[in-house]
Amino acid sequence: MDLIKITELLKSDANYEGLVSEIIKGKPETRVQIIDEAVPFFTASLWKDLQIPILLICPSPEHSRRLHEYLSAWMDGESKPLRFGESEILPYERLTEDLSTSRERLITLDSLVKGNSEPLVIVTSASALAQKTISIKSFKKNSFSYVQGDKVNLEDMANSWQQMGYSFESNVSDPGTVSRRGGIIDVYPIGEDTPYRIELWGDEIDSIRTFDPDSQRSINIVDRFSIGPAKETLISSTSTDEFDRLLSHVDLSQCSPDEITRFNSEIDDLLNGRQIEELGLYSGFFNNGTLLDYFPEDGLVISYRNIDAMNSVWNVEERANQLRMVKENRGEIPLNFPTDRISWNEIEASIEKLKKNIFLMPWGASDLDNNNTRPMPFSSPPLYKGDLNALSVDTSEFTSGGGSVIAITSHHSRLKEILKGLNPSEPPGTGSVTDLDPLSVIPIDTANIGNGFVINTPQHRLTLLGD
Known part of the structure; x- marks a missing residue:
């Protein structure tokens, strides 16, 4: 038996049925009292009954990972919930980007842009929401579809994919990689289960096949494929004018001579469209979007332990500010250096713009309003x-x-x-x-x-x- 069938039992509860009715009728905000253990089951039940996209916002990365695991079990056989993760790297740090987290985030964005045939369920944390990502405009601008018979310029296509964040390797084995051998090009788009092998006849796409990245053997012949960004931070995401505007506020006067030389060299590379190793440090120049920009207006946002989520974002913001001041005093970063984070107030404002919101309140919450809260039948x-x-x-x-x-x-x-x-x-x-x-x-x-x-x-x- 599929576990999600057990959610049928909730339909005999008046408060649950009343909640579903309110959401369908368009009530913008509802408060629900529920125990922590039942949140994944409750979310799966709403998804099954409403058949609309759902975004579950958790107070911490740990909650997000755990609830995603439990929700995956309840929805097994129906749909696979996505997780929009968070980077462990604070702003202003010169650390290598976590590729697995970035790919996880890009897969979620790609699914939202494509608009799957069935409504998505996305689990995220407040700190992941606070971390800006590639704008939806830039994501769409850097997404392409190719069909058998299309005429392409191989050099232009390869250069375009490189600008989209794909790395060229001897063999394609991981998402975000490309390999080229004469008139054959292999690519593993982010969000796809298998890579594609494209064979050209002159400047025409002669065949497209999926293949096994381990054995390199072909699986299926297909007539088309799509490819989107392989990295969240793309140099092309920001116009030269906007980059110059942000750069005009940056003050290098307190930086050490070595850091001034380093920053000037990196900025020169960026202005000329060249990739740099520590591009994540400059994500505040290029990343202007958030997950909420991608989420459909008719979707349902479930905010779980909202007060804890707010405190989590504030704590990260405080740590980032402390790190910024330390690095400024050491001369390691310029003054007024752009950040890739947004505040809790900005998150709340974006959530309020969406039409359907549920706030989950734990049992025993001090700010509970019993007159405006629907208790769910769990213990x-x-x-x-x-x-x-x-x-x-x-x-x-x-x-x-x-x-x-x-x-x-x-x-x-x-x-x-x-x-x-x-x-x-x-x-x-x-x-x-x-x-x-x-x-x-x-x-x-x-x-x-x-x-x-x-x-x-x-x-x-x-x-x-x-x-």
């Missing part, structure tokens, strides 16, 4: 920590009282053996969750739903247990 599950005897006793009592238990675990064979006296069953792939036996064990391999939770609605009492 925390019992934690057994290996006490299988207590698990067996509690399960027996709960099911005897009319409740149901679903254990979602990778240890399903062992658990069914332990609870065999309670007649556990494995639900079929088809059918409704309302038809399940009092005790069900759903096997999973590597997915993880967390600790689980308890659902209490007028029609259903269900305990969900995870690994």
Whole structure:
């Protein structure tokens, strides 16, 4: 059974159904009280019932990674949620860009620009939102489609891809790489599952194939492919006039002679369109967009622990300001050097422009307004920590009282053996969750739903247990 079918149980809860109705009718803002353990399940349920794009904003990178993992389990078999990650590098640092994080962010942006056939679910953190990215205008300007039979100039195409952030290698093995051998060019676009091999006949694209990057063997013949930016920071993203305007505010007077020489050399390279090794330091000159610029206006933004998110952004901003002052005093960076971060106030203003917003409030929140908050029917599950005897006793009592238990675990064979006296069953792939036996064990391999939770609605009492 697909786990997302369990979300059917929420439809018997008046507060949940009222919330869905409010969103459909266009209410711009709703507050919801919910336990932390149920947030991924709740998000998956809204996605299934509303079929609109959802952006889940978490208070910290740790929350973002964990909720993305749990949400992926609930949506397995339906859709794959995306994660828009955050760089660990603070502004003003001369450190190498984290390619895996940048690719993760670009895949999300690419999916939003292309507009997938099914609504996207994106999980991000407040600090990731605060980090500016390539503008949507520049992203589209640096996105191209090629069709078999197109006439191309190989040199111009290769140069264009290099300006889009692709690196030329002897073999294509990772996203963002290109390889050229005579009239054959291999490219691995960001966001694609496999690379493409393009064969030219003169200046015409004769064939396009996908291939396995490990064996280099062809997989399928296709008639077209698309390619977008391979890096978030592109020199072409900012016009010469805008670059000059930003540069006019930069004051090198407090920098050391060596740093002045270094900055002047790097700026000269940038003005002439040449790549530099530490381009990330200059991202404040080129990155003018945010994830919220890409998110569709009819999508739903779910802000989880909003106060904690605000504090997280402020903490990063404070650390960045302290680093800036230290580096300015040491003469390592100029005064008025542009940053690639936006403030919490700017994030809030962008969120308010979107039409559908939910603010998730944890149980016990001090700023809770009970008159304007919809409580969801969840409570925390019992934690057994290996006490299988207590698990067996509690399960027996709960099911005897009319409740149901679903254990979602990778240890399903062992658990069914332990609870065999309670007649556990494995639900079929088809059918409704309302038809399940009092005790069900759903096997999973590597997915993880967390600790689980308890659902209490007028029609259903269900305990969900995870690994």
